[in-house]
Amino acid sequence: MHAKGNPCSCCSFDDYKCTAEWLLNKTRHRPKIAVICGSGLGLLADSVSNKQTFRYEDIPNFPVSTVPGHEGCLVFGDLKEKSCVFMQSRFHLYEGYSLCKVTFPVRIFKLLGVETIIVTNASGGLCKDIKAGDIMIIKDHINLPGFAGQHPLCGPNDERFGIRFPCMSDAYNKDLRKLALDISQQLGYSDFVREGVYCMVSGPNFETIAEARMLHILGSDSVGMSTIPEVTVAKHCDLRVLGLSLITNKVSLDYSREEKVNHEEVLEMCKMRAEMFQNLVNTIIAKCDQVDGINSN
Numbered sequence: 001m002h003a004k005g006n007p008c009s010c011c012s013f014d015d016y017k018c019t020a021e022w023l024l025n026k027t028r029h030r031p032k033i034a035v036i037c038g039s040g041l042g043l044l045a046d047s048v049s050n051k052q053t054f055r056y057e058d059i060p061n062f063p064v065s066t067v068p069g070h071e072g073c074l075v076f077g078d079l080k081e082k083s084c085v086f087m088q089s090r091f092h093l094y095e096g097y098s099l100c101k102v103t104f105p106v107r108i109f110k111l112l113g114v115e116t117i118i119v120t121n122a123s124g125g126l127c128k129d130i131k132a133g134d135i136m137i138i139k140d141h142i143n144l145p146g147f148a149g150q151h152p153l154c155g156p157n158d159e160r161f162g163i164r165f166p167c168m169s170d171a172y173n174k175d176l177r178k179l180a181l182d183i184s185q186q187l188g189y190s191d192f193v194r195e196g197v198y199c200m201v202s203g204p205n206f207e208t209i210a211e212a213r214m215l216h217i218l219g220s221d222s223v224g225m226s227t228i229p230e231v232t233v234a235k236h237c238d239l240r241v242l243g244l245s246l247i248t249n250k251v252s253l254d255y256s257r258e259e260k261v262n263h264e265e266v267l268e269m270c271k272m273r274a275e276m277f278q279n280l281v282n283t284i285i286a287k288c289d290q291v292d293g294i295n296s297n
């Protein structure tokens with residue numbers, strides 16, 4: 001339980017401050033854009049120049065990554081003349097981390113001066129017209145762990161970050177979503193980029209067929225094991241959020257289908273779509289100052 005007067009017993013405001021100050025003292029980069037790289041998507045950081053990399057284990061208070069396909073590095077650098085920071089791997093609830101630890105980096109980004117966050121993930125497609133290899137721009141989400149009380153903002157609220165009852169009906173910035181759609185069209189990606197609703201389950205197992213059917217009936221277009229805690233904390237502290245999901249597999253909704261999903265298949269699809277995904281993210285970063293209120297350095 002959270003201790004009284006201390007918003008969270010595992011991460012205090014002093015912890016966040018100490019980590020942010022440590023990073024600000026070690027790097028000259030002052031990023032305005034942060035990117036969280038999902039499973040197998042760490043290469044999104046490959047195209048930055050003036051790169052400075054910190055291993056998670058060397059950063060005070062940072063958790064470490066335990067999932068294959070997650071490199072465990074924080075990469076600062078310039079991309080298309082924008083100062084950026086990339087998380088080459090994220091933390092998941094199923095690794096045993098509290099949601100406070102899972103979302104720790106988001107508040108660090110806020111304290112570093114980040115204004116926009118691009119959150120990426122790998123997920124399984126639930127609706128008929130979504131194929132493996134497609135990219136889904138996240139329009140909205142269903143926070144299933146949140147319904148069950150696994151929520152990163154539970155416990156006393158820290159007003160230094162945001163309000164007690166944040167609105168989530170506009171969690172995914174409309175202008176950034178439009179920009180991502182327009183860029184997809186310009187790049188000739190329209191056939192495999194669409195908007196949709198992402199649902200988070202805690203994992204680590206993939207869905208049963210009955211569970212997949214239920215999630216689909218509830219309005220989910222894809223399902224994964226991350227992203228929503230980070231987006232919730234980002235929205236709470238007033239960061240602009242764009243969510244991009246690579247559909248790495250079709251989730252089986254049919255008892256007669258034989259295929260069985262596994263993590264290797266997820267990573268393989270990330271490799272196959274890496275260039276396209278990277279191209280989309282890079283172009284969004286290059287053009288995101290076209291969106292109102294977004295700082296261009």
Ligand SMILES: O=P(O)(O)O[C@@H]1C[C@H](O)[C@@H](CO)O1
Binds near residue numbers: 037120226263
């Ligand atoms: O970090 P993300 O959400 O991209 O990772 C997905 C969900 C699981 O961690 C893993 C399953 O293969 O990939």
Ligand SMILES: Nc1nc2[nH]cnc2c(=O)[nH]1
Binds near residue numbers: 201251261
């Ligand atoms: N829960 C879940 N997470 C995924 N991550 C990538 N594919 C899937 C999937 O099918 N289900």
